[in-house]
Amino acid sequence: MTSVSAYSYTHSVTYVADNVLKSLKDIIRLSGMDPTKLTNGWESTHRAIATWLASEHLEKVVLEVYNPVTSALVLRWDIDIVYQWSSNDGAFYTDTDQLRYHISKAGVAPATASYDILLKNKPGRPDVAGWCAGSFRATDSLVRQSLGSTIEHSGLGASAAYWRTR
Numbered sequence: 001m002t003s004v005s006a007y008s009y010t011h012s013v014t015y016v017a018d019n020v021l022k023s024l025k026d027i028i029r030l031s032g033m034d035p036t037k038l039t040n041g042w043e044s045t046h047r048a049i050a051t052w053l054a055s056e057h058l059e060k061v062v063l064e065v066y067n068p069v070t071s072a073l074v075l076r077w078d079i080d081i082v083y084q085w086s087s088n089d090g091a092f093y094t095d096t097d098q099l100r101y102h103i104s105k106a107g108v109a110p111a112t113a114s115y116d117i118l119l120k121n122k123p124g125r126p127d128v129a130g131w132c133a134g135s136f137r138a139t140d141s142l143v144r145q146s147l148g149s150t151i152e153h154s155g156l157g158a159s160a161a162y163w164r165t166r
Helices: 002-030 034-039 042-055 096-105
Strands: 056-067 073-083 092-094 114-123 141-153 158-166
Touching: 002 034, 002 042, 002 056, 002 073, 002 092, 002 096, 002 141, 002 158, 034 042, 042 056, 042 073, 042 114, 073 141, 096 141
Parallel strands: none
Antiparallel strands: 056 073, 056 114, 073 158, 092 141, 141 158
């Protein structure tokens, strides 16, 4: 029975990591930005997300869209991780329709905008090559809009939100 649960948890981690990255790609592309930066770092980002999901250290995946001249935040997307894994719960989904609706609501990013992907972890996280601690840009001039649950696999999931100008 333990091997079945571990096997299922591994599948949950892979499913959630894959769909967090696919969601980021959709947000970037549908916001009018070039996803090349994301796709070039796909393996490294996937490895970090999967490692920290498996160890339950990952709290949030953040896409910061910013003005490259001033470094000021223009828009931000948060994907908050939810750990309620259960070997008895076989539910899985990714709500792409909800995500697409809110991407269109958030609007197209300025043509000159750039983006960074940041991962927020609990203390004591294992090291992943190519990733280190960093800081987030200020959200003082923005207001958070929650989408609710967007990714789910047997209780391991993610809830999305975006930050827009007030």
